[in-house]
Amino acid sequence: MNLKELSQHLGLSQTTVSRALNGYPEVSEKTREKVLKTAQAMNYSPNARAQGLATGRAKAIGHVLPVSDQHEMVNPIFGDFIAGAGVTYAKHGYEVVISLVEDSKEEAAYQSIKARGNVDGIIVHGPRMADRRIELLHNLKLPFVVHGRASEVNTPYSYLDTNNSRAFQRATDFLLDLGHRKIGLINGLEFMDFAHRRRMGYEQALNNRGIAIDPGLMRSAEMTEIFGYTATSDMLASDTPPTAFIAASMITAIGVRRAIHERGLEMGRDVSVITHDDDLSYLKNGHDVPIFTATRSSVRTAGARLAEMLLQLIDEPGQGPLTELMEAELIIGSSTAPAPT
Amino acid sequence: MNLKELSQHLGLSQTTVSRALNGYPEVSEKTREKVLKTAQAMNYSPNARAQGLATGRAKAIGHVLPVSDQHEMVNPIFGDFIAGAGVTYAKHGYEVVISLVEDSKEEAAYQSIKARGNVDGIIVHGPRMADRRIELLHNLKLPFVVHGRASEVNTPYSYLDTNNSRAFQRATDFLLDLGHRKIGLINGLEFMDFAHRRRMGYEQALNNRGIAIDPGLMRSAEMTEIFGYTATSDMLASDTPPTAFIAASMITAIGVRRAIHERGLEMGRDVSVITHDDDLSYLKNGHDVPIFTATRSSVRTAGARLAEMLLQLIDEPGQGPLTELMEAELIIGSSTAPAPT
DNA sequence: TTGAAAGCGGTACCAA
DNA sequence: TTGGTACCGCTTTCAA
Numbered sequence: 001m002n003l004k005e006l007s008q009h010l011g012l013s014q015t016t017v018s019r020a021l022n023g024y025p026e027v028s029e030k031t032r033e034k035v036l037k038t039a040q041a042m043n044y045s046p047n048a049r050a051q052g053l054a055t056g057r058a059k060a061i062g063h064v065l066p067v068s069d070q071h072e073m074v075n076p077i078f079g080d081f082i083a084g085a086g087v088t089y090a091k092h093g094y095e096v097v098i099s100l101v102e103d104s105k106e107e108a109a110y111q112s113i114k115a116r117g118n119v120d121g122i123i124v125h126g127p128r129m130a131d132r133r134i135e136l137l138h139n140l141k142l143p144f145v146v147h148g149r150a151s152e153v154n155t156p157y158s159y160l161d162t163n164n165s166r167a168f169q170r171a172t173d174f175l176l177d178l179g180h181r182k183i184g185l186i187n188g189l190e191f192m193d194f195a196h197r198r199r200m201g202y203e204q205a206l207n208n209r210g211i212a213i214d215p216g217l218m219r220s221a222e223m224t225e226i227f228g229y230t231a232t233s234d235m236l237a238s239d240t241p242p243t244a245f246i247a248a249s250m251i252t253a254i255g256v257r258r259a260i261h262e263r264g265l266e267m268g269r270d271v272s273v274i275t276h277d278d279d280l281s282y283l284k285n286g287h288d289v290p291i292f293t294a295t296r297s298s299v300r301t302a303g304a305r306l307a308e309m310l311l312q313l314i315d316e317p318g319q320g321p322l323t324e325l326m327e328a329e330l331i332i333g334s335s336t337a338p339a340p341t
Numbered sequence: 342m343n344l345k346e347l348s349q350h351l352g353l354s355q356t357t358v359s360r361a362l363n364g365y366p367e368v369s370e371k372t373r374e375k376v377l378k379t380a381q382a383m384n385y386s387p388n389a390r391a392q393g394l395a396t397g398r399a400k401a402i403g404h405v406l407p408v409s410d411q412h413e414m415v416n417p418i419f420g421d422f423i424a425g426a427g428v429t430y431a432k433h434g435y436e437v438v439i440s441l442v443e444d445s446k447e448e449a450a451y452q453s454i455k456a457r458g459n460v461d462g463i464i465v466h467g468p469r470m471a472d473r474r475i476e477l478l479h480n481l482k483l484p485f486v487v488h489g490r491a492s493e494v495n496t497p498y499s500y501l502d503t504n505n506s507r508a509f510q511r512a513t514d515f516l517l518d519l520g521h522r523k524i525g526l527i528n529g530l531e532f533m534d535f536a537h538r539r540r541m542g543y544e545q546a547l548n549n550r551g552i553a554i555d556p557g558l559m560r561s562a563e564m565t566e567i568f569g570y571t572a573t574s575d576m577l578a579s580d581t582p583p584t585a586f587i588a589a590s591m592i593t594a595i596g597v598r599r600a601i602h603e604r605g606l607e608m609g610r611d612v613s614v615i616t617h618d619d620d621l622s623y624l625k626n627g628h629d630v631p632i633f634t635a636t637r638s639s640v641r642t643a644g645a646r647l648a649e650m651l652l653q654l655i656d657e658p659g660q661g662p663l664t665e666l667m668e669a670e671l672i673i674g675s676s677t678a679p680a681p682t
Numbered sequence: 683t684t685g686a687a688a689g690c691g692g693t694a695c696c697a698a
Numbered sequence: 699t700t701g702g703t704a705c706c707g708c709t710t711t712c713a714a
Contacts, residue, residue: 002690003692013700013702014691014701015694015702016700018692019693019700028700031700043452044456046692047394047690047692048457048458048459049391049393049459049690049691050691051691051693052692052706053690053691053692054691054693054694054705055692056706060438065424065427067424078419079416079417079419082406082419082439086406086439087408087441090441095438096438096439097437098423098439099427100427100428100431111384111386115384115385115386116386117388117389117390118389118390118436254591257598261602343706343707343708344707353684354684354685355707355709356685356709357683357684357685359708359710360683360684360710368684369683369684387707388706388707390706391708391709392708392709394689394706394707394708394709395707395708396709396710397690
């Protein structure tokens with residue numbers, strides 16, 4: 001069923017039918033009604049490719065997932081992000097196109113995306129501190145927004161980020177207030193901008209109290225369970241082990257917990273832990289202790305918001321960069337305690 | 342830069358340039374070489390929409406994520422699945438199009454996807470036991486493959502699934518061999534096919550030994566941490582608490598562990614736990630105890646394989662349904678122990 | 683081996 | 699208010 005067939009069936013021209021379908025004013029109400037009803041009845045949907053060709057708009061947004069040889073992990077929040085963004089897209093009739101791009105072929109990939117012309121804009125995920133994509137997209141004049149920031153990039157760009165440094169500074173402060181002086185930081189890969197900012201926040205809190213920063217208390221790697229386990233075991237084995245930990249991901253924190261337990265220590269008494277967690281109501285019962293930054297539902301919210309920003313950029317080009325910073329919610333539960341004396 | 346400009350620049354017809362680019366034989370080697378070189382130099386990429394219109398093939402695969410009002414969770418493995426599938430797609434020049442579809446509007450959505458014509462095939466995620474999508478897609482004559490199965494559907498279809506019932510039967514057997522008689526099952530939502538099959542496996546193992554199935558030992562809900570915690574606390578509070586648990590997701594298992602610990606019990610001594618886990622090498626060190634079914638890397642593998650199946654179906658239509666069953670790897674670590682006497 | 687021209691399925695300008 | 703027609707960028711048949 002295409003426009004031609006539909007219009008023949010109606011005894012009208014393609015032009016009129018198209019106008020009726022797309023809500024143009026110069027169609028009589030009677031005609032429009034008939035067209036709409038018949039289209040519905042005959043299950044007509046316009047061919048997206050033809051429509052795109054004719055209008056020059058793809059009605060689709062690209063999400064690029066970098067695939068690296070070195071660390072082949074996919075951003076674990078990607079699914080939730082897409083779910084949030086998808087709701088916004090659906091509302092505006094947009095679709096999501098995903099391209100997996102090898103780190104090394106990024107430049108060519110973006111050019112080709114632009115040339116292929118099947119997206120109107122792009123969302124950049126997982127920015128590194130010095131992320132080349134931003135300048136690249138800027139030069140290509142392809143509308144884009146970034147989920148996160150890239151500290152070392154000077155080109156202006158639109159983004160939405162969580163205030164990661166502030167969140168980690170507050171978490172560290174909280175532990176310092178409880179008397180902890182040796183606080184372990186189990187961080188993600190620090191060439192990722194969010195992980196870098198988290199460390200900055202941690203260090204800032206220590207600096208503010210004149211506490212020397214001890215590299216032996218900081219670990220940075222891909223955020224797996226085994227990493228959390230190893231890093232924690234390691235630090236706990238030292239002569240002067242940390243009395244508290246800040247763990248930068250839920251999965252990593254599983255390893256942290258296990259390492260603590262394996263050593264015969266008790267969380268929330270011998271060792272305090274602050275980490276992300278998933279379900280806020282759960283935590284409010286006092287069972288645990290999150291920095292509430294990247295829970296699944298907040299990621300969905302971020303996705304929806306960022307999608308709106310991008311659509312706005314597409315609709316009204318030439319706007320100044322749009323930026324937004326979300327504060328993380330910090331809720332403390334029972335797995336923190338004053339430092340043992 | 343489009344074909345017209347490129348061909349004018351070369352002093353050739355669009356036809357010849359197109360043929361050279363697409364590897365048709367009736368072009369002289371000299372011409373082809375020149376065309377290829379110039380195209381590369383001028384950063385030419387064909388417009389995907391125009392190409393699609395002309396060829397009738399979209400070179401894209403649709404992934405549909407059902408969004409329900411009742412349980413708004415996104416399949417947590419979706420990101421990894423896409424990563425795996427994406428590699429296959431990229432190799433064949435395909436792209437991924439994602440549509441979020443409301444449960445209630447499924448029928449219309451699939452028809453529209455078909456009519457819009459921007460995908461050549463579809464991957465169905467998270468099948469429920471009686472999943473209407475399968476018959477729908479079958480009738481629409483849109484090639485599709487299913488990640489998982491739908492036990493109550495009779496229409497034949499192509500799928501790739503993990504042998505979930507067998508995995509859970511083996512896990513249960515293992516615990517029974519250790520002398521456990523009260524084994525708690527922390528399961529996902531059982532209208533989902535995979536969760537249903539897991540329960541079947543669990544029940545089968547008990548039946549084989551003539552052990553009565555106790556509904557009080559089975560819990561089914563969305564697989565969150567809080568669910569794992571509540572279900573476990575609950576069962577442990579009974580007069581005759583279970584001595585072992587099988588937990589159907591990594592996240593849920595966090596809650597299980599916490600509930601056990603909170604009760605002053607020790608995992609791998611007082612209570613045994615079998616669950617999924619993420620990193621095989623980790624587990625081989627004897628630290629823990631997974632049923633190795635849905636780790637991130639195995640999901641990627643499944644994605645890649647399923648994508649290949651679909652592309653094959655698209656290339657050679659009229660093939661009988663393709664089916665594949667993956668056995669789960671079962672590895673036992675230190676968090677299981679003989680039943681306390 | 684090359685090129686002209688007719689589509690693919692829509693949109694949008696111009697004329698009626 | 700409606701219809702004819704050119705065009706979006708590419709592929710493909712047919713003729714040269």
